[in-house]
Amino acid sequence: MRKTMTALALSLALTCLAAASALAGTTVTYANFPPAKTFPCVQMERWKTEVEKRTGGALDIQTFPGSTLLGAKNMLRGVQTGQADIGCISIAYYPGVFPLMSAVNLPVAFTSTEAASLTMWDLFQKYRPEEFKDVKVLTMFTSAPSQIMSKEPVKTLADLRGMELRASGTILRVLGGLGAQGVGMPMSETPEALQKGVVKGLVSSFDVLKDFNFADICRHETITNLPVYPFAVIMNKARWESLPADVKEVLDDLGREQAQWTGQYLDQHIDDSLNWSREKYQVEVHKLTPAEHAELRKLGQPLVDDWKEECAKAGVDADAVLKDLLEYQAKYES
Ligand code: 3IO
Numbered sequence: 001m002r003k004t005m006t007a008l009a010l011s012l013a014l015t016c017l018a019a020a021s022a023l024a025g026t027t028v029t030y031a032n033f034p035p036a037k038t039f040p041c042v043q044m045e046r047w048k049t050e051v052e053k054r055t056g057g058a059l060d061i062q063t064f065p066g067s068t069l070l071g072a073k074n075m076l077r078g079v080q081t082g083q084a085d086i087g088c089i090s091i092a093y094y095p096g097v098f099p100l101m102s103a104v105n106l107p108v109a110f111t112s113t114e115a116a117s118l119t120m121w122d123l124f125q126k127y128r129p130e131e132f133k134d135v136k137v138l139t140m141f142t143s144a145p146s147q148i149m150s151k152e153p154v155k156t157l158a159d160l161r162g163m164e165l166r167a168s169g170t171i172l173r174v175l176g177g178l179g180a181q182g183v184g185m186p187m188s189e190t191p192e193a194l195q196k197g198v199v200k201g202l203v204s205s206f207d208v209l210k211d212f213n214f215a216d217i218c219r220h221e222t223i224t225n226l227p228v229y230p231f232a233v234i235m236n237k238a239r240w241e242s243l244p245a246d247v248k249e250v251l252d253d254l255g256r257e258q259a260q261w262t263g264q265y266l267d268q269h270i271d272d273s274l275n276w277s278r279e280k281y282q283v284e285v286h287k288l289t290p291a292e293h294a295e296l297r298k299l300g301q302p303l304v305d306d307w308k309e310e311c312a313k314a315g316v317d318a319d320a321v322l323k324d325l326l327e328y329q330a331k332y333e334s
Contacts, residue, residue: 026247027060028239031069031084033188038211039269040088040231041065043141043262047233047254054250059243061086072186076234079135085239086138091230092169093186099307099314100129101140103321104230105169106307107300108329110145113205113270114263115332116228117141121259122328127321131314136240138233139255141262143205144270146171146226149218150201155286157295166190166202170227170303175203177299187212194218204229206270206277215277222286224296233258 030048032041041063048061064070070078072093079087091098092105101124110116120140148154150163160180167175167182175182183199187208193199194217201218202208203226209215240248277283288296304322311318
């Protein structure tokens with residue numbers, strides 16, 4: 001009798017467990033490198049909410065902001081090897097790895113993040129580049145056009161001479177041409193570098209004034225409209241293949257919409273962040289002359305040539321890619 005009861009209780013418990021796990025669905029992990037407040041993580045939480053809703057709970061997303069699962073530099077490898085199922089990478093942190101999509105980091109003077117993000121998405125869809133062949137791309141987006149945020153004022157380009165500024169990707173080259181000291185590092189390492197004085201400012205988009213409280217330390221902002229930083233959200237290929245077809249369809253349908261949502265969010269947030277910085281810290285915003293903007297554009301040209309050379313080595317038709325990029329940009333910025 002006692003044995004029967006135990007067996008019964010055990011089988012009941014097992015049935016409940018099975019039912020609970022069926023209800024909870026499959027859990028996938030999603031790693032991100034910057035802190036939870038920043039836009040790459042805001043878009044991650046929005047994506048999680050939409051996916052859990054649209055799959056009716058069949059997919060459970062467990063998010064890890066702030067490098068708690070993978071950091072900026074081991075994100076790509078970590079997703080490829082399955083340490084995380086999904087990860088958010090900043091393309092500019094992987095020089096030479098993504099020749100085609102690095103086009104989005106060229107100095108083409110995007111004025112809107114929404115336009116830049118949709119341009120990036122369309123470019124990816126058209127070319128489906130080899131460089132992403134061993135991961136599944138879920139969405140793509142960019143930062144807003146890059147500006148200088150510094151401890152000391154940069155009122156003219158001459159003020160940049162010798163100034164150590166944190167950046168990544170193509171912007172490092174532009175800084176070099178201006179006589180500044182570009183220091184390459186991921187955004188997640190920048191708070192400490194600014195605190196310690198290793199760098200005297202940074203080149204990125206204005207969202208970071210508020211989200212990292214950089215407005216407190218960088219009271220001077222200079223409008224340069226330098227390139228955007230491209231991002232990709234990637235998934236482990238085997239993990240992707242293991243998902244049911246209807247779940248895959250939900251994720252595929254969300255790709256472009258998520259790019260647009262993130263662009264719109266950031267365009268809005270840039271304004272909020274700058275207004276907040278003016279009110280809270282009385283930051284000063286400096287504007288350059290048209291001649292100085294022309295000089296910035298001129299410094300961008302050799303960079304396009306370098307990129308074309310990199311593409312040629314990788315078998316990428318750079319002229320075709322650039323032509324399409326400019327066409328999409330014109331379409332989305334009109
Ligand atoms: C960025 C990266 C992480 C968190 C917030 C951010 N805002 C703009 C960027 C782009 C950038 O500077 C970078 O390094 O990717």
